Amino acid sequence: MANLFNFTDENNLNPSVEPGVEPSELSKFSPGLLTFAAVVTGFIMVIGLFGNLLTVVALLKCPKVRNVAAAFIISLCIADFLFCAMVLPFAISGFWTRTWSHGGALCQLVPFLRYGNVGVSLLSIALITLNRYIMIAHHSWYGRVYRKHIIALMIVFSWLFSYGMQLPTLIGVWGKFDYDPELGTCSILPDANGRSSKTALFVIAFIVPAMLIFICYARIFWVVHSSEQRMREHQRSQHTSPGTLNNSTDKRSTVKDNRETKARRNEWRITKMVLAIFLSFLVCYLPITIAKVADSHVHYPVFHIAGYLLLYASACVNPIIYVIMNAQYRAAYAAALCCPLARLSGLTSGAYPSSPACQPVRKTERTSALASYVRP
Template sequence: LCIADFLFCAMVLPFAISGFWTRTWSHGGALCKLVPFLRYGNVGVSLLSIALITLNRYIMIAHHSWYGRVYRKHNIALMIIFSWMFSYGMQIPTLIGVWGKFDYDPELGTCSIVTDEFGRSAKTALFVIAFIVPALLIFICYARIFWVVHSSEQRMREHQRSQSTNAGSLNNDKRSTIKDTRETKARRNEWRITKMVLAIFLSFLVCYLPITIAKVADSHVHFPVFHIAGYLLLYASACVNPIIYVIMNAQYRAAYKAALCCSLPSPSSEMERASRVQLQQHTNGFKPSVVGGVSGRPSGINDIRKIEHGSRSSFGPKNETATSGLGSQRNLKITRFDLD
């Protein structure tokens, strides 16, 4: 997704700005074919990437036992290759002039997909397929995610209400409630990442729905201003995702701050907070799920933790040593470098 957005900003936007500003094309016939080919291809990659990310979130939350089998390295590589090949492969007929062609569109003032000598154009079909298919997949996945999260919290509330004063019954209810509490905490941890992907999907609707409506309802460009406005929103989509990451994810904020200030962030406060949380989770017997970036892969930052038996070593005063109350009274040293 980042690569597609970067290529879009670097190789498409400059030519689009020039075309809209001068209302003509002065960059040659070859670029008049290449630029719209890259434009629509990168748009397709972005949409498929968002859809695949949403599917990743759905499997992580609703079918966690499948996750390790589905998202292996070679499977992830195949998904990425598919998104690029499908997005660009759909345009091959237009590129060779079999189904419409890439050429200058005087109504829009830029190079785009225009009708061929037989009056055929792939523009409407491409926009409908590129928008409807990802939108349906994303909608279905989010509907299921909302249902799973709601059911989990509802089950926890029911267990809390059904606690008995009977000692044996109370112990059973306590164990059951602790189990549900662990599941709910894990799902909430995943839900924080999912909310960010949901924000990306909403921005996807705002940025892509207008141009899709314009292409379907006004295929002959009787109202070019609506098409231009739709293109401007489409171009803005490549710049929106990093802003969403910064607003909704603490790790991205820290990384951007470090990059912009040309310095490495101090991990001490995060280490202290993470150690306390990890220590409490270990004491309760809760093993948190590993959550990665938006793609769902375990993060190198979140996943780096070291558990050592023994006394304090060279990690310094920032590490915390705790005594496990379960069994052998061995000292456990827990270090976690970041926890969002």
């Protein structure tokens, strides 16, 4: 571990690299390309800090979007905000200087935070997906599973597990966090016994949650498709049975159908939004994850840099998805931006009457949303 603090040789382009070790592949890129990467990363950092903070404020402020899924989305936003605040500045420095110049302690802490936030993000997405699955496929369990203390335990578990499984690497007994002379940044390297946790982390923190999300969505699509078929058959049976309902009953049935259809569509929009978040996560994280495992000796450095830029972009893409895919989130953002700063101290209180997304949710609306997926 002592070599972590050996960053003082001014004659070496990469001060942490021991004599006889080749300069990092990062140093072989043109200054213009690395400057471009630093600028793009800085832009991502600013957008991510603002977007994730705004999302947290909007979800806390507006009761209509403050549901169970929002609790996990807030956890996801906090992880992305910390990633932007505590990891990306060092990434910008690395692209700008082509080496690591922040000392050995931070060389261990920064990758620990980076991998930890990746784990929290994916587990948060998995928990949101599981929430959607239980809401749609097993709504009778919903009230028993999603109580306040259980939701809190789920969120705490996602953070403790994501960081806890890295503790052996942090203390150097299963790989180690150290300067990677081939890439010119700090990452997971083999320990003194030649062991590394990269592959295991890839399986535990990426493959397993991704498979859980895939299975949940496959089941969600099947249940929704079956429900739509039953709905159409039910409507056809009503239309082909004249004289069984009077006009007033027929009108009440039509109003109820319209209300439940609207609630069902809203829940389905949220489900599709979570799917888009997961797909964006795959697009952003899979390249660098594959590069770390399949090209551990950095034979293709361009692939690594492109992967890092995609990884950094994941920290700011989720608020963009919320804005594009959900009208209630757009209204919540508008309410959060328009409210006076003096009101921000009471974010959990009432919201502006002019913002539909910030109106309290009536109990009948919540019941209708749950029941819409289990109609005969």
